[in-house]
Amino acid sequence: MNTKDTMQALQLIKYGPIEESLAFNEVARPALQVTDVLIEVRAAAINPIDKSIILGNLQSLLPISFPRTVAYDVSGIVVEKGKDEADFEVGDLVYARVPQTQMGTIANYVAVNANAVSKKPGNISFEEAASIPLAGLTALQSLRYAGTKEGDVVLIHAGSGGVGSFAIQYAKAKGAYVYTTTSTTNVRWVSDLGADRVIDYKTEDYKTIVADVDIVFDTLGKHYTMEAFQVIKEGGMVVSVAGPIDEENSKIFGMVDYKLPDELTNLIDERTASYKFIFMHPNGVHLAEIKALIEDGKIKPIIDKVYPFHESIEAFSHLASGRAKGKIVIQIS
Amino acid sequence: MEELINKIKGSIELSTDAEVYLRSIAKEKELVKGETLIREGYGVSSIYFVTDGCLRSYCIDKKGKEHTLQFGIRNWWISDYIAIHSNELASLTVECLTESSVIEFNAEKLNGILTLFPEYEPFQRNLLERHLVSLQKRILNQLQLTALERYDLFLAQYPDIEHYTRNYHIASYLGITQESLSRVRVEKARQ
Numbered sequence: 179m180n181t182k183d184t185m186q187a188l189q190l191i192k193y194g195p196i197e198e199s200l201a202f203n204e205v206a207r208p209a210l211q212v213t214d215v216l217i218e219v220r221a222a223a224i225n226p227i228d229k230s231i232i233l234g235n236l237q238s239l240l241p242i243s244f245p246r247t248v249a250y251d252v253s254g255i256v257v258e259k260g261k262d263e264a265d266f267e268v269g270d271l272v273y274a275r276v277p278q279t280q281m282g283t284i285a286n287y288v289a290v291n292a293n294a295v296s297k298k299p300g301n302i303s304f305e306e307a308a309s310i311p312l313a314g315l316t317a318l319q320s321l322r323y324a325g326t327k328e329g330d331v332v333l334i335h336a337g338s339g340g341v342g343s344f345a346i347q348y349a350k351a352k353g354a355y356v357y358t359t360t361s362t363t364n365v366r367w368v369s370d371l372g373a374d375r376v377i378d379y380k381t382e383d384y385k386t387i388v389a390d391v392d393i394v395f396d397t398l399g400k401h402y403t404m405e406a407f408q409v410i411k412e413g414g415m416v417v418s419v420a421g422p423i424d425e426e427n428s429k430i431f432g433m434v435d436y437k438l439p440d441e442l443t444n445l446i447d448e449r450t451a452s453y454k455f456i457f458m459h460p461n462g463v464h465l466a467e468i469k470a471l472i473e474d475g476k477i478k479p480i481i482d483k484v485y486p487f488h489e490s491i492e493a494f495s496h497l498a499s500g501r502a503k504g505k506i507v508i509q510i511s
Numbered sequence: 512m513e514e515l516i517n518k519i520k521g522s523i524e525l526s527t528d529a530e531v532y533l534r535s536i537a538k539e540k541e542l543v544k545g546e547t548l549i550r551e552g553y554g555v556s557s558i559y560f561v562t563d564g565c566l567r568s569y570c571i572d573k574k575g576k577e578h579t580l581q582f583g584i585r586n587w588w589i590s591d592y593i594a595i596h597s598n599e600l601a602s603l604t605v606e607c608l609t610e611s612s613v614i615e616f617n618a619e620k621l622n623g624i625l626t627l628f629p630e631y632e633p634f635q636r637n638l639l640e641r642h643l644v645s646l647q648k649r650i651l652n653q654l655q656l657t658a659l660e661r662y663d664l665f666l667a668q669y670p671d672i673e674h675y676t677r678n679y680h681i682a683s684y685l686g687i688t689q690e691s692l693s694r695v696r697v698e699k700a701r702q
Contacts, residue, residue, distance in 0.1 A: 220575060253575070267547075267550070269550055269551070269552055269553070271571065271575055298575065300569070300576070300577035300677075300679060301576060301577065301677075301679030301682075301683070301689065302575075302576060303574035303575045303576050304574065304575035305574070307575065470677075473677040473678070473679050474677055474678055474679075475678050475679070475689040475690075475693070
């Protein structure tokens with residue numbers, strides 16, 4: 179192999195504990211499809227879904243063959259483009275959450291369908307830009323589906339998480355009133371994001387404080403999805419990225435006989451509220467909207483730590499600890 | 512083009528032949544918002560006279576952040592002068608913040624006018640001197656004035672520009688953070 183055509187990549191070599199399942203390999207540069215751009219990766223970010231993939235918890239939902247480069251979030255420079263690609267120029271600084279089939283941003287290069295790519299916000303670094311896509315798209319697509327607008331009252335759980343911290347800022351940019359929950363040590367900085375009422379779940383029961391909200395953004399699932407219906411108003415909407423899939427989406431996945439759990443159906447009927455599971459999808463247009471919000475200072479990236487490329491495995495261990503306050507980013511070059 | 516020709520005639524005696532030469536090397540261009548005229552890392556051969564709209568020149572640091580050097584509004588010139596003078600690749604990017612109209616001049620051909628028509632020289636010299644004065648003022652202001660004072664001068668120099676620019680464009684031009692720009696605006700509103 180010509181060394182010009184190879185690169186370094188962090189790859190999943192088997193399902194299992196983080197320390198045993200990841201390895202640095204010399205691999206071929208990704209092949210470019212006609213509608214792709216080839217990005218020289220400056221920074222990549224990691225997300226809870228990456229940990230789930232490594233441990234093997236998603237092997238039926240997202241089957242992959244080994245070895246496979248990991249991670250979805252990237253920011254870097256376009257160095258080549260497919261012959262049918264007209265939206266970007268070589269030299270553009272971009273960011274993206276890559277599609278599932280193109281997963282693998284902890285590497286020197288990644289090929290990405292241009293539809294998933296946007297120019298990066300000009301006022302932030304590559305590391306900060308890489309921290310945005312997956313969490314930002316999840317929050318934007320969820321709150322947008324719920325129709326978040328000025329004057330809405332929104333409950334956003336886990337305000338200190340990657341998705342939650344973005345969602346708070348996005349909802350505030352839209353003019354909503356934001357309740358959020360977090361633990362004691364995070365109350366102050368989550369409050370600084372702009373949340374109107376930060377509820378310390380270690381000392382307060384949010385269900386006694388929040389009532390009749392327009393929208394609940396559920397990122398925790400389990401009993402939180404059910405409890406959302408105690409605090410939602412009649413006709414309100416619960417959007418979730420962690421609860422049960424809804425029936426409309428189940429048909430898209432070919433699950434013919436799928437029904438929402440009875441408990442959830444009853445709660446929805448009781449409140450005449452709506453429930454929707456949101457599948458986050460890569461979207462360059464949405465990232466361009468986020469770019470404008472960041473450039474206007476309405477949304478700020480929240481970085482916990484930047485690791486050098488050769489410490490990528492330590493970065494995953496830190497992610498697994500659950501102690502990160504903000505996003506974990508890997509500086510590739 | 513007429514406005515530029517009239518500007519020149521307002522300063523020097525421009526002969527008919529010189530005017531014909533100038534018009535022959537001028538290319539009038541209509542540009543869309545977001546269009547790039549000069550790109551960092553690429554070759555540069557032209558300088559641009561802005562007849563309408565708003566352009567911005569900026570550089571990108573090693574971390575990937577943009578820093579605004581200059582805005583180009585009506586009757587201003589904009590280019591990467593280091594690249595042109597030293598025959599190097601551009602260290603700046605020039606982009607259109609709005610729909611814009613410019614007159615493009617090949618730098619070498621524009622300089623050629625000085626050999627063919629020496630009467631043009633005072634106009635060129637005056638232009639460069641004013642450019643130097645502007646740069647010197649900007650450096651001194653950066654060293655001596657408060658952020659609010661520099662913001663006031665900026666608004667006086669570029670009326671209405673806040674309609675076309677993002678906060679970080681202005682903040683980086685002034686050499687302050689976006690948070691500081693917000694504080695400066697609050698301070699100004701209280702005056």
